[in-house]
Amino acid sequence: MKCGYCLQTNEQSPADHKADPVAFAHRLVKYLEGCRVERIAYWGGEPMLYWERIKALHSTLRGLGITPQQSTITTNGRALTDGYVEYANANPDIFTVVSWHDGEFTDEQLDLIFQLNQFSISMLVHHYQTDMWAARDLYYALGERYGRYPNTAVHFLRANDGCAKDYYMTQEDVDVFCSHLETVIEMARLGDQWALWQCSQLLYHRNTVRSRVGPMCVRDELLSVDLHGNTYACHHNYDASNITGNIFKKIIPIKAVAQLSPRRFFDSDECRQCEALEECRGGCYTSNTHEIDCYFARKRYRLYQTMEKLFK
Numbered sequence: 001m002k003c004g005y006c007l008q009t010n011e012q013s014p015a016d017h018k019a020d021p022v023a024f025a026h027r028l029v030k031y032l033e034g035c036r037v038e039r040i041a042y043w044g045g046e047p048m049l050y051w052e053r054i055k056a057l058h059s060t061l062r063g064l065g066i067t068p069q070q071s072t073i074t075t076n077g078r079a080l081t082d083g084y085v086e087y088a089n090a091n092p093d094i095f096t097v098v099s100w101h102d103g104e105f106t107d108e109q110l111d112l113i114f115q116l117n118q119f120s121i122s123m124l125v126h127h128y129q130t131d132m133w134a135a136r137d138l139y140y141a142l143g144e145r146y147g148r149y150p151n152t153a154v155h156f157l158r159a160n161d162g163c164a165k166d167y168y169m170t171q172e173d174v175d176v177f178c179s180h181l182e183t184v185i186e187m188a189r190l191g192d193q194w195a196l197w198q199c200s201q202l203l204y205h206r207n208t209v210r211s212r213v214g215p216m217c218v219r220d221e222l223l224s225v226d227l228h229g230n231t232y233a234c235h236h237n238y239d240a241s242n243i244t245g246n247i248f249k250k251i252i253p254i255k256a257v258a259q260l261s262p263r264r265f266f267d268s269d270e271c272r273q274c275e276a277l278e279e280c281r282g283g284c285y286t287s288n289t290h291e292i293d294c295y296f297a298r299k300r301y302r303l304y305q306t307m308e309k310l311f312k
Contacts, residue, residue, distance in 0.1 A: 001046070001076055001101060005126050005167040007160055007236040015044070015238045019227035021053045025060035027229070031247050032066070041072040043235055048079035055087060057227075062091070070095050074122075077105060080112045089117045097122050097153070103134060110142070120151035126167045127157075131180040132198060139194045152194070153201055156296070160236065160286040168289050174296045181303050188310050199307045206279050206304055216281035218262035223247075233262055234286060260285055270294075276301040 040061075042054050058071060070093055077098040088094040096116050100123035105113070113119060123135050135152040143149035159168045169177075187195035212219060217234060224235040229248035232238055265271050266282030274280075280297035287293050 001078075003101060005124060005157055005163050007158055007162045013226075013238040014228060014230055014240050014243070015226035017228065021057035021227060022060050024227045024229075025057050025064065025066075027248060028225075029061065029064045029066060037066050037068045039070045039072065040066075040068050041074075041235070043074075044238075046079070047073050047075050048081070048084065051081075051084055058091070058094075068093055072097060074099060076101055077109055077113055080109065082112070085112055085115045089115075092118070094118065095120075100124070100134070100138070103138070110145075114142070114146045114148075114150075120153045122153040122155060125154060125156050125169075125177055127169055127173055128167065130169075130173050130176045132184065135198065136194045139197070149193070149197075151201070152198065153205075154198065155205075158236070158284045158287060159289040159293075160284065161288070162236070165288075169292055169296070171292060171295055174292060174299060178296075178299045178303060181300075185303065185306055185310070188307075196310070199310060203304060203307055203311075206300075209281055210279045212281060214281070215262050215266040215285060216283060218285065237286065265290060274298070279304070 040058075044050075047054055054073065071091070072095050073088075074097040088096060096113075096119040098113055098119055098121050100121055113121075121135075121138060123129070123132070125132075132154055135154060139149055139152050157163065157167060157169055159165075184195045184198060188199045209216060214220070217236075222235075224232040225247060226232070226238065229246045230243050231245045231247060232242045233244050234242060261267075262285045263282070264285050265287075266277075266285070268282070271277050271282045274294070274297075276297045279301065280293075283290060283293040283297065
C-alpha cells in the first residue's frame with residue numbers, strides 16, 4: 001500500500017534475493033538446536049503476496065519440532081483468502097495482526113477477518129492520527145455486526161529513515177494525544193468497555209517492554225534473520241548496511257558500513273537517569289525524533305500509573 005509511515009527502509013535488500021524456505025528451515029533448526037523458540041514474527045512487505053512461501057516455512061519448522069507459542073503474521077487484510085483462514089485456524093500458534101491503515105475494508109474482507117480464530121486490528125498513532133476514536137468506533141461497530149468484539153491494538157510511530165517526515169510526531173501532537181488518553185482513562189473509570197480494553201492493551205504492551213533486558217528491540221534473545229541467514233541489528237531495517245553477520249557462517253560479500261549503535265540512547269546519561277527508562281528502553285535507536293520520543297515516554301509514564309489504578 002506504500003504507506004508513508006512504513007518503517008521498511010530499502011526495497012533492494014539482500015532479503016529479497018531468491019531463497020528456498022524449506023531448505024532454510026532445515027538449516028535454521030540445526031542452528032537453533034538446544035534453544036527454546038517462544039515466538040516467530042514474519043516481517044517484510046505484505047505477507048499475503050508471498051503467503052505460500054511463509055506457509056512452507058511455517059509448516060516445515062513445525063514438522064521439525066519448532067512449535068512457538070505464537071507465530072505472528074502482520075497483514076493489511078486486503079488480500080486474505082479462504083485458504084489462509086483455514087490454515088491459520090488449523091494452527092493455533094498463528095496470530096494475525098490486521099493493520100488498520102485507512103480502514104476502508106470491504107464487507108467481504110471483514111467477513112474473512114472475522115472468520116479467524118485469533119486476530120487483532122492494529123492502528124498507529126502519528127502526526128495525522130492523534131486520537132483513538134476510530135478504534136473505538138471500529139470496536140463497537142464490528143462487535144455489533146459479528147457478535148464478538150475485536151482486539152484493537154494501538155502502537156506508536158517510529159520516526160526512522162523509512163518513515164516519511166510529515167508523519168513524525170511533534171510535541172503538540174504528543175500533548176493532543178496525551179490529553180485524549182486522559183479522556184479515555186476517565187471513560188474507563190466510568191465503565192466504558194472499549195476504554196477499559198484499550199487501557200489494558202497499552203499496559204500489556206508497556207509491561208512486555210518492561211520485562212526485557214537492554215534496548216527496546218535489539219536483544220541477545222532476539223534473532224532478526226532473512227532466508228539467507230543474514231542477521232540484522234533491527235527487524236525493521238533489512239538494508240545491506242544493517243547486516244551484522246550470518247548464522248550459516250557464510251562470507252558476506254557486502255562492504256561493511258558504520259552502523260548506529262543499538263545502545264546509542266539506552267546507554268546515555270540522560271536515559272540512565274530517567275524514571276521511564278524501564279518501560280521505554282531508550283526508545284527506537286534509529287529514531288530521528290529522540291527528543292520528542294523522550295517527551296512522549298515521560299508523559300505516558302505518568303498516564304500509565306493512573307491506568308494501573310483502574311485494575312486494582
